[in-house]
Amino acid sequence: MTETIGLDFGTSNTVAVSATGTGGTVPVSFADGAEAFTSLPTVLSFLDRSPARGPHPEVGPWAIRQFLESYGDVRFIQSLKSFAASAAFKGTGIYGSRFEFEDLMATFLKCAFERAGSAFDPASVRLVVGRPVEFAGHSPDEALAMSRYRAAFEKLGFRDILFVMEPVGAAFSYAQSLEQDTTILVADLGGGTTDYSLMRFETNAGHLSATPLGRGGIGIAGDTFDYRIIDNVVLPKLGKGSSYKSMGKVLEIPPNFFSNFARWHMLSIFKTSDDFKEMKKLLRYCLDPEKIELFIDLVEEDQGYPLYKSVSETKARLSCEDGAELTFAPLGKDFRAEVSRQDFERWIAPDLKKMDKALDATLEKSGLAEKHIDRVFMTGGTSFVPAVRRQFAERFGEERISGGNELTSVANGLALIGAREDAGDWALAA
Incomplete structure (x- = not known):
């Protein structure tokens, strides 16, 4: 074989x-x-x-x-x-x-x-x-x-x-434990995307078959949530919202400089970009030069991964705690920021609404309503975020929500x- x-x-x-x-x-x-x-x-x-x-x-x-x-x-x-x-x-x-x-x-x-x-x-x-x-x-x-x-x-x-x-892979893995014909919604919530798949699993003479009923998704997931923490906690320390003087006018530093930095997988490209060169030229005209100097240092010293690690660890702690402290030495040895779960959920609320609308569209295209879904299987690391689980539970009922092997179910x-x-x-x- x-x-x-x-x-x-x-x-x-x-x-x-x-x-x-x-x-x-x-x-x-x-x-x-x-x-x-x-x-x-x-x-x-x-x-x-x-x-x-x-x-x-x-x-x-x-x-x-x-x-x-x-x-x-x-x-x-x-x-x-x-x-x-x-x-x-x-x-x-x-x-x-x-x-x-x-x-x-x-x-x-x-x-x-x-x-x-x-x-x-x-x-x-x-x-x-x-x-x-x-x-x-x-x-x-x-x-x-x-x-x-x-x-x-x-x-x-x-x-x-x-x-x-x-999500079809995740659904098939979960379907091995089914004892009766079942209509499943799989929500695969990873780092870069949220994917939905609707499937009807049936067993005939011991043979498992599946009928795809619909699929959809959106490019919002765990990385987007991480960005919300960076945007609200870290970027103000790096000069976001600050200004510079030019020809007698006070102007805001272009926000796109900071969005480039926040999306750490773009750091290596940003480091060699014209935007970064322009940022360094602006330094002498900035009203908060120490913040922009820190911004430049973090980019030049390739601090994207350490920042990602610190933010991800903070987000993970918020899955089981009401608050978590974000520390990141390159921002200063005394830098500490308390992030509450309440604030975090407020920051990601617009993203959750977009994820929910994408699910609306998936159900509508398939001609199904919530009442037609027997089980909801949530997989992927972002499925651990309490606000995400709560959104699904409120929509489908806690009794229909399942999980397990969140990181390996797709490959399995x-x-x-x-x-x-x-x-x-x-x-x-x-």
């Missing part, structure tokens, strides 16, 4: 699961010293080496360590998936080597499988890849994203490649689908 791997290439984390051939699955595991984990941070770094050897890539925690220990000689890339559907992203130069999106994606996956110690021939493996219902970004180009995905996997030598909607379902004889029926058309 062909070996099958389910791959959930996520904005924040990547998970791979292998089907055993006996109806079970085994997560691909990574070991970093004594620590073992199945969810690999989707970060990629390149260490500058001699031109003859080219840049040395690393992934996950090894990339983070390489970045922190090799100051000034490392190119650090995160939220790579956010660029997949962007026609504006034309590739990037890294220490004399040119990398298109598919090169970056292939490099990340190659290093990931090597770090996992996976020994398989890509040409003999069926790879079932999850894709979001809606790609993240402004005016995402779905066809471009899928062509880039295919090119990346072909570079790695995979030939048998199936693409399945991420993809692997199970790939092991089926009718796997092609679950996949998207090529």
Whole structure:
């Protein structure tokens, strides 16, 4: 039987699961010293080496360590998936080597499988890849994203490649525990996107089948929530809302400078942009120069990941506490900001409304109402946010909400689908 791997290439984390051939699955595991984990941070770094050897890539925690220990000689890339559907992203130069999106994606996956110690021939493996219902970004180009995905996997030598909607993978994983025919709404709430999928699962003579009823989504999820904390707590310390003098007038510093910084996966691009050069020119005219100096220092010192880590940890604590303290030494050794869950929920309220409207549209297109949904399965890291869970519970009733294996359910379902004889029926058309 062909070996099958389910791959959930996520904005924040990547998970791979292998089907055993006996109806079970085994997560691909990574070991970093004594620590073992199945969810690999989707970060990629390149260490500058001699031109003859080219840049040395690393992934996950090894990339983070390489970045922190090799100051000034490392190119650090995160939220790579956010660029997949962007026609504006034309590739990037890294220490004399040119990398298109598919090169970056292939490099990340190659290093990931090597770090996992996976020994398989890509040409003999069926790879079932999850894709979001809606790609993240402004005016995402779905066809471009899928062509880039295919090119990346072909570079790695995979030939048998199936693409399945991420929430369909999660739904299939959850459906293994169903004891009766059920209509399911899957809400896959990740880092970059929120995806909805409506499916009817039925069992006939022990054979599980599914009928897709509708799908939808929006490019809002955990990364957007992180941005709200940065926008309200961090950016004022970096000069957002401050002014500069020009030709006798007092003008506000362009807000787009700060939005570029807040979206940390754009930091490396912003660092070499005309906007950043303009920001440095404005410094001498700023009314709060110490804040802008701090802004410039954080960009030049590549503090995007440390900031991301601090903000994400704060957000995670707000899932179980009424308040959490955000500390970030580069903002000053005495910098401490108390973030209350109440404030956080107020900041993300407009995003929650947009997510809810996207669900309205999904239900409307499918011709279904809340009463027709038997179970709601929530998956992805953002499903832990209390305000998100509460919104679903208020709409569908707590008794219909299910969860579990939030970080691995998509990849697990993809692997199970790939092991089926009718796997092609679950996949998207090529």
